Amino acid sequence: MDKLTAESAKPAVRHENPLARALAEKLNYDQLTNCMRCGFCLPACPTFKETGMEPESPRGRIALMKAVADGLMDPDEAFQEQMYHCLGCRACEPVCPADVKYGQLIEQARDSIEDHADHSVPVKGLRKLFFDGVFPHRSRLKWLGRSLGFYQKSGLRRIARGTGIMRLFPEHMRDMERILPEATARGVVERIGAFYPAKGKMIARVALFRGCIMDVLFAETNVNTVKLLSEAGFEVVIPDSQVCCGALHAHSGELGKARELARSNIRAFKEAGVDYIVSNAGGCGALLIEYDHLLHEDDDWREDGAWFASRVIDVSRLIAEKGRVPDFAEPAGEDGRAQQLLITYQDSCHLRNVMKSGGAPRQLMNRVGNVRFVEMADAGSCCGSAGIYNVTQPEMAGRVLERKMDNANRTEARYLLTSNPGCLLQMKLGIEKHGAGGQMEAMHIVDFLAERMAAGKS
Amino acid sequence: MIHPEAARRLRAIVGETWYRDDQEALVAHSYDATPMLQSMPDGVIYPSSTEQVSEIMKVLSEHGIPVISRGSASNLCGGTVPVQGGVVMVMHRMNRILEVDLENLTATVQPGIITAEFTAHIESFGLFYPPDPGSMRISTIGGNIAECSGGLRGLKYGTTKDYVIGLEAVLASGEVIRTGGKLMKDVAGYDLTKLLIGSEGTLAIITEATLKLVPPPKAKKTMLAMYRDLYGAARTVSKIIESRIIPATLEFLDNPTIRVVDDFAKLGLPLDMEAILLIEQDGDPETVERDIARITEICESEHADRVEVAATREEAEKLLTARRSALTALARLRPTTILEDATVPRSKIADMVLRINEIARKHNVTIATFGHAGDGNLHPTATTDARDRDEIHRVEEAFAEIFEASIELGGTITGEHGVGLVKAPYLEWRVGPAGLGVMKGIKQAFDPHNLLNPGKMFAKETRKRVVVQHG
Numbered sequence: 001m002d003k004l005t006a007e008s009a010k011p012a013v014r015h016e017n018p019l020a021r022a023l024a025e026k027l028n029y030d031q032l033t034n035c036m037r038c039g040f041c042l043p044a045c046p047t048f049k050e051t052g053m054e055p056e057s058p059r060g061r062i063a064l065m066k067a068v069a070d071g072l073m074d075p076d077e078a079f080q081e082q083m084y085h086c087l088g089c090r091a092c093e094p095v096c097p098a099d100v101k102y103g104q105l106i107e108q109a110r111d112s113i114e115d116h117a118d119h120s121v122p123v124k125g126l127r128k129l130f131f132d133g134v135f136p137h138r139s140r141l142k143w144l145g146r147s148l149g150f151y152q153k154s155g156l157r158r159i160a161r162g163t164g165i166m167r168l169f170p171e172h173m174r175d176m177e178r179i180l181p182e183a184t185a186r187g188v189v190e191r192i193g194a195f196y197p198a199k200g201k202m203i204a205r206v207a208l209f210r211g212c213i214m215d216v217l218f219a220e221t222n223v224n225t226v227k228l229l230s231e232a233g234f235e236v237v238i239p240d241s242q243v244c245c246g247a248l249h250a251h252s253g254e255l256g257k258a259r260e261l262a263r264s265n266i267r268a269f270k271e272a273g274v275d276y277i278v279s280n281a282g283g284c285g286a287l288l289i290e291y292d293h294l295l296h297e298d299d300d301w302r303e304d305g306a307w308f309a310s311r312v313i314d315v316s317r318l319i320a321e322k323g324r325v326p327d328f329a330e331p332a333g334e335d336g337r338a339q340q341l342l343i344t345y346q347d348s349c350h351l352r353n354v355m356k357s358g359g360a361p362r363q364l365m366n367r368v369g370n371v372r373f374v375e376m377a378d379a380g381s382c383c384g385s386a387g388i389y390n391v392t393q394p395e396m397a398g399r400v401l402e403r404k405m406d407n408a409n410r411t412e413a414r415y416l417l418t419s420n421p422g423c424l425l426q427m428k429l430g431i432e433k434h435g436a437g438g439q440m441e442a443m444h445i446v447d448f449l450a451e452r453m454a455a456g457k458s
Numbered sequence: 459m460i461h462p463e464a465a466r467r468l469r470a471i472v473g474e475t476w477y478r479d480d481q482e483a484l485v486a487h488s489y490d491a492t493p494m495l496q497s498m499p500d501g502v503i504y505p506s507s508t509e510q511v512s513e514i515m516k517v518l519s520e521h522g523i524p525v526i527s528r529g530s531a532s533n534l535c536g537g538t539v540p541v542q543g544g545v546v547m548v549m550h551r552m553n554r555i556l557e558v559d560l561e562n563l564t565a566t567v568q569p570g571i572i573t574a575e576f577t578a579h580i581e582s583f584g585l586f587y588p589p590d591p592g593s594m595r596i597s598t599i600g601g602n603i604a605e606c607s608g609g610l611r612g613l614k615y616g617t618t619k620d621y622v623i624g625l626e627a628v629l630a631s632g633e634v635i636r637t638g639g640k641l642m643k644d645v646a647g648y649d650l651t652k653l654l655i656g657s658e659g660t661l662a663i664i665t666e667a668t669l670k671l672v673p674p675p676k677a678k679k680t681m682l683a684m685y686r687d688l689y690g691a692a693r694t695v696s697k698i699i700e701s702r703i704i705p706a707t708l709e710f711l712d713n714p715t716i717r718v719v720d721d722f723a724k725l726g727l728p729l730d731m732e733a734i735l736l737i738e739q740d741g742d743p744e745t746v747e748r749d750i751a752r753i754t755e756i757c758e759s760e761h762a763d764r765v766e767v768a769a770t771r772e773e774a775e776k777l778l779t780a781r782r783s784a785l786t787a788l789a790r791l792r793p794t795t796i797l798e799d800a801t802v803p804r805s806k807i808a809d810m811v812l813r814i815n816e817i818a819r820k821h822n823v824t825i826a827t828f829g830h831a832g833d834g835n836l837h838p839t840a841t842t843d844a845r846d847r848d849e850i851h852r853v854e855e856a857f858a859e860i861f862e863a864s865i866e867l868g869g870t871i872t873g874e875h876g877v878g879l880v881k882a883p884y885l886e887w888r889v890g891p892a893g894l895g896v897m898k899g900i901k902q903a904f905d906p907h908n909l910l911n912p913g914k915m916f917a918k919e920t921r922k923r924v925v926v927q928h929g
Binding site for chain 2: 034039054060073099
């Protein structure tokens with residue numbers, strides 16, 4: 001007998017299961033319907049590339065979401081896990097001719113799961129600790145930076161490793177511990193203050209979004225970002241009351257928390273009266289640029305959300321398109337002659353797919369004297385870092401990273417540049433685990449350019 | 459439900475990971491790219507070799523379980539929707555290029571290889587595999603063969619059927635057959651190769667294919683001709699063919715299609731034009747120059763508003779890619795896009811376009827039209843919303859008239875998408891009772907117990923009226 005069913009109107013399904021009900025309510029049914037199931041997203045999806053299995057593709061995940069909303073399947077544990085298998089890299093969005101907002105759908109699905117799942121997905125506790133306990137609070141972040149820095153510097157790290165106590169942690173946590181840069185409680189403001197004037201004639205006044213992780217683990221990159229902006233003709237302010245962007249929260253289904261953070265940030269930056277809000281982390285920037293979407297149902301904040309979103313720009317793009325691009329050159333070697341340096345670039349998914357700014361970093365890299373930029377195969381495909389994905393889904397993250405490193409190694413580049421702290425850590429991990437010959441080093445593009453800026457001037 | 463004993467044996471053949479019957483896998487294999495159709499399979503299996511496919515078929519035959527083989531399920535005829543349940547066999551793991559034979563100019567591949575990956579590989583040898591279906595970035599070669607996919611270059615180079623010269627396939631019984639081979643000529647008996655091409659997975663499961671390769675053209679030029687008058691564009695098509703020029707590509711896009719395609723690909727197309735022809739010619743540099751000049755003259759004689767030749771290869775590629783995304787991009791207008799596949803003799807393109815627009819107006823529905831104008835293969839596409847029952851009904855009425863018009867003009871019910879589920883009730887209308895009888899006899903010979911993709915191609919009832927919505 002034919003089992004064919006017609007798919008049509010949003011069915012008046014009575015969902016017994018509270019999670020199914022939440023999903024049916026929260027998922028944007030228009031977006032679910034807009035998916036034509038043409039499959040054009042499949043070759044862009046890292047988890048589909050790894051497994052070749054339809055449920056691990058954007059088309060598959062949308063079909064699963066729709067099936068739950070239509071009452072065709074239960075949002076069982078496998079369904080919930082599948083929603084977290086997605087890296088959230090959003091490489092499927094630019095290739096979708098129908099313009100399906102997949103990123104929104106996956107966030108809505110995760111939001112429902114966070115609110116209504118009976119049983120916890122494996123890492124829920126860990127996430128709660130960080131999302132509610134640490135990221136939103138500056139003072140606790142500083143404390144974390146200080147403690148971590150103390151652990152790293154004091155010899156405790158050596159002792160911990162020496163005693164083998166690290167072996168009690170899962171392998172991927174041990175890997176992470178090894179590649180974490182020196183943490184600090186002294187962020188960018190503590191180092192250079194909250195204001196930095198423009199060199200030469202001022203082009204615009206901008207505010208730096210310093211980020212939470214960035215300011216603890218990569219404070220130096222924040223300092224370099226300010227110096228680079230100043231050199232390119234921008235006056236920089238760093239509003240002190242800014243908080244975490246909320247990206248990790250939003251991508252993990254904590255939309256309420258993300259909205260709270262967004263409102264705090266909008267307040268902080270509105271007071272600063274700036275032309276642009278500059279981000280140097282693709283992951284943060286992508287959420288900042290979508291604050292309008294995040295708050296579009298909030299009547300009191302909709303306009304401010306749009307005000308904020310329209311000013312957000314990535315540091316590379318601002319300099320390449322609006323600034324006076326400084327002279328960059330490879331510093332001379334010991335013999336006084338600059339060697340030609342090979343570099344390659346790992347796209348930040350969110351910078352490329354959401355902020356649509358994959359071109360600007362390349363423009364800047366190509367402006368550096370004595371440097372040859374080599375594009376690696378599949379540079380735009382996710383490295384597996386994906387927020388905290390490499391902690392929550394270590395197995396898949398590991399597979400994605402291995403593929404990435406094969407491509408990176410083939411370029412034989414000396415530097416592997418990125419535009420996002422998560423990618424940078426992941427690339428450091430990749431080089432340590434799968435690097436060829438120990439030649440390669442991962443670096444944030446801002447740090448790389450800042451070093452070459454000094455050389456360019458001399 | 460698959461019999462537990464059968465499931466156990468299937469698992470033993472492919473390994474635990476590669477046989478699934480969990481809810482997630484079943485839902486994710488219940489559809490293809492055809493709008494509004496969905497039906498659950500009972501299991502999903504991912505074989506990795508011909509031997510496995512053969513063993514699987516023995517188990518399925520023994521238990522009388524239907525099987526639907528598929529690549530990426532990007533077809534548009536409902537061809538891979540498991541309407542009668544059974545096992546969906548996904549060919550993705552069988553995706554190797556087994557050989558590129560530079561002496562014979564052939565390639566032998568497994569069915570799961572993605573078309574675009576295959577053509578890129580072939581180009582690295584300085585060779586050319588012309589079939590280029592719109593979905594080539596995701597469709598598989600096996601799927602192309604099963605559906606006899608057309609493409610943008612069909613006009614000059616033909617379609618998939620013109621490049622497949624040998625096949626390996628597994629019968630419903632599990633027996634393996636080989637047809638054709640690295641031979642340009644072979645008249646030993648019935649041509650089973652051609653019979654399997656376009657058989658939509660109803661006769662056997664293709665496990666290996668030998669493909670003919672050709673030397674690539676030396677030069678290529680791509681141009682756009684833009685019209686304020688829709689019929690001027692349609693008439694240009696006939697005139698180009700009449701003047702004995704066969705372009706490599708001759709595509710037609712009407713205004714709604716131009717708009718959505720531009721919105722997706724950001725090409726800067728003129729949004730106020732009624733129609734665009736996307737024309738490509740390849741061959742020797744002198745011939746290409748001469749043909750492009752002559753085509754330009756013809757376009758101008760039909761009052762083209764502007765004629766532009768793409769300055770770079772990248773620009774040309776962008777145009778072609780944009781055209782390939784036309785169908786899905788139409789979903790930007792309304793959530794449901796129902797695409798049809800009306801094909802008429804190419805001298806009738808102008809008449810057909812005229813009729814489609816009249817019919818759409820009469821039924822108060824929006825129908826965008828684009829397609830391979832040079833082949834006479836148009837894709838009138840209704841942009842609608844499945845939730846609006848009344849509108850869907852009017853769309854049905856409109857398509858019924860469009861098909862009648864197509865047959866009246868000497869055309870057919872499907873030019874390249876296949877019969878599958880959607881066109882099954884109309885097959886007899888096209889091929890006649892005797893033709894249908896022969897086809898059913900062939901099916902019986904290959905698959906006596908009707909296990910291979912049941913419910914496709916042959917419908918229980920024959921219809922003349924098009925019904926786009928089932929259930």
